[in-house]
Amino acid sequence: MMERKVAFVLLFCVLGLGLALLPPPADAHPQHSNTSTNTTVCNFDNPGWREPQIVAGVQIEEDRSCSPDNPNVVAAVTKGTNNVPKKVLKGTGLSNDAVTKCCDKDGDNDPDVINVTLEIVGLNEAGEESLDYEIAPGIKPAFWTFAPKTRGMATEGSAASDLLRMPAPVLRVEEDDTINLKIENTHYLPHTLHLHGVDHPFLDSKGRGNDGVPQTSEQPIMPGESRVYTAKPRTHGTMFYHCHVQPDVHVLMGLQGMFVVEDNLGDNKVQTLNIGAGKVRHPSEDIKEKYDGEFDLQYQGVDKELHNIPKKYNDPRRVAKQTNRVYDVTERDPDYFLLNGKSFPYTVRESQIIVEKNERYRLRILNGGSRTISIHTHGHKFRVEELDGTELPEDAKYYRDVIGLTAAQRADITLNTTDDGQRSYGPGVWFMHDHREEGVTNDGMSPGGTVTMITYESFIKKNGIPHTPEGVSLSKFFDRGYYNRTTPVWDSPTLGEPSGSGAPEAGVEKSNGGSGMLILVVFLVTALIGGLAGGGTVYVINKKLDSESLPTEEDEE
Amino acid sequence: MIEKSEKRGFILTVLVVSLVGILLILSPGVSAHPLDDDYNGSSEMNTSENAIVMNANSKTLPQGCDSIRGEKKITVKAGKEYARVFPGEMFTYNNRTYYAEPCTKLTVEFVNKDHVRHQWMVHGLPKEIYPMGMFNIEVTGPGKKTGTFITPSKEDTLLVHCGVPQHAQKGMRAQIKIGKSKEDLENIPGISSEKQTGEDGLGGQSPIPDSVVLALGFGIVGGAMIAGYWEMRKR
DSSP: OHHHHHHHHHHHHHHHHHHHHSOOOOOSOTTOOOSOOOOOSOOOSOGGGGSOEEETTEEEOOOOSSSOOOHHHHHHHHHOTTTSOHHHHHTTOBOTTSEEEEOOSSSSSSOOEEEEEEEEEEESOSSTTOOOOOSBTTBOOOEEEEEEOBOSOOSTTSHHHHHSOSSOOEEEEETTOEEEEEEEOOSSSOBOOEEESSOOOSBOTTSOBOSOOTTTTOOOBOTTOEEEEEEOOSSOEEEEEEOOSTHHHHHHHTOEEEEEEEOOOTTOOOOOEETTSEEOSSOOHHHHHHOSEEEEEEEEEEOHHHHTHHHHOOSHHHHHHIIIIISOGGGOOOOEEEETTBOTTHHHHHOOEEEOTTOEEEEEEEEOSSSOEEEEETTOOEEEEEETTEEOOGGGOEEESEEEEOTTOEEEEEEEOOBSSSSBOOSSEEEEEESSGGGGSBTTBSSOTTOEEEEEGGGBOTTSOBOOOTTOOSGGGGSHHHHTTOSOSSOSTTTSOOOSSOSOOTTTTHHHHHHHHHHHHHHHHHHHHHHHHHHHHHHHHHHHHHHHSOOOHHHHO | OOOHHHHHHHHHHHHHHHHHHHHHHHGGGOOOOOOOOOOOOOOOOOOSOOEEEESOOSSOOOTTOSSOOEEEEEEEEEEGGGGTTSTTOOOEESOOEEEEOTTEEEEEEEEEOSSSEEEEEEOOOOTTTSGGGOEEEEEESSEEEEEEEEOOSSOOEEEEEOOSTTTTTTTOEEEEEETTOOOOOSSOTTTOOOSSSSTTOSOSOOOHHHHHHHHHHHHHHHHHHHHHHHHHHHO
């Protein structure tokens, strides 16, 4: 019948309209871009930074990495931003009060009052012109972290933007120094600072909370507010600092860093910030005496479900609700794994341990993540010296090649490059990585995660990239397509992309198709239910109206 | 023949049911009541003279200006207190549209009421005299700093924002209207809206509950209309 046909047409029109307005199906990897990019392994504009040099009287060690730290920054944070020439400070992007030092209280010819100002920044958050930060090609989860206070513009390419990154800077002072850590909360959520393992009083000299815990110590620092935390540590070692507001969210979002208290020696101007962790280019007097180099290594995992929230929502109230009340950390499932704020292959540019034969290196390791890590060094057995910032007795120190650290634990190890079959098997490019297999992937795509290398001098190229054997190249990992799963792992006719239907393999495009289908089905079913409800209501009501006022021949007359 | 009253009652039913459906469709866009901030955080004195002006200019004339045509002084205040009236924002300026004639020596007193860094940064100035086309006053509050620059000759609306990460995204955007420029820039609190379709319309994964509600809404409207049409034809 006509009516029925027309009704069906109407039904399909409504469904069509609904489908047209339906938001696009979920992208399982929202951070990945599909475009292939420059696959240059090392793309660094300042090769002069790699040289050993003296800036403002501060000795800066050589760093043969692809992307070493800016010597001007190292000098400014060692001498103090208040003590270096304006010319040196200007190029760093640091503000005047980022690290100020003064007052030799114990007469050993170095400053003993250290004032550090940290701001709180969001990376890859919502909105245009949000600060861009890649952990691996095409992968940009949002992060919240502490950053040295900067000045001026923080846009791409500015000096300040180099300082705004993961992880939070490694803080370094001497034992018995007075450290005043000012937190200026430039972020849009409340935060605090908790010193973990660093000797500090529960209340400061004015009787105010100094432990950073909202439930027992103090109110959180609201956006736009600032607070000073103070410590005068009586013991030295590798410690930790982190936000303690909703720590299940904030610590894992990146508000965490290493805090190293060095031995108190004379003439010991310490590199107070090691931005981006990694090699310490101005080691302390104590380290210089005992070692030939020092590296700070910070590990953590990233659950993209959590880190997607500040990318997606701009309203601080929604970010608060989604992170605090909707996201469930007990169902946490990390997808990315960071070493010094990056995943392989970017770790190759920044976090290689570049060594020479017959030397000793101090490695300080922090597990800032929620899962245990099992750090393994190819080609070497290292000696465990300190655990959680406490030195082991001499006879308790031991050699091993995998060290397990659970959340918040630290280990200081000595890497000795003497070729004796135990401490070292000789020169090479030796992988160093978390031996938990998920820890060496980027969202399940291998190789990735915290992979780095212990690379001997004879194996490192001028641009800081290790020599690889004939036919082996790292450049394919710098192509976004690799981690986007669009390029096969092996490029050969027998093992490359399967030919045939052209449809994606089940499991390759994982949840992409899956969640889109689910949403479509849910939509259709709900639309049908809605239709029946709406239509049914109209039908029933009209039936009622009919029965109440039936027109009769008599009424109309 | 259908009775008039019957017809009316019938149309009313369809409309009411459709209204329910439409409300469901629109509901995902409704935001919650604004939270009350608790300002109990302790504050520290601003100990440093941390205030800078970048690209100050009171002498060099922009192209198209043969002389300084006038002088003007404005005071701008910034901080979280001004964002309380804008749900979903965190920091902003007390006033977000400024007016100046072309070729005017504009002196800005920038007052920062917060205890963190804020900027009043103008963009789109002539790059020949303002590096990167920018003029910036930056103050770590509480404190203030005054800076002067000369406005360009072209009548235009220039963007002003704070460059501290996420401050512009959370409300610190403003505009200077040079001359008779009528254009409003987007996403200025209290003046213009965000470019994207909705607060959460940033693309990417859509939460299922919103889609379900939309589907239900459309279904109800569609079903009501179809049933209504069917009924009409039956008579």
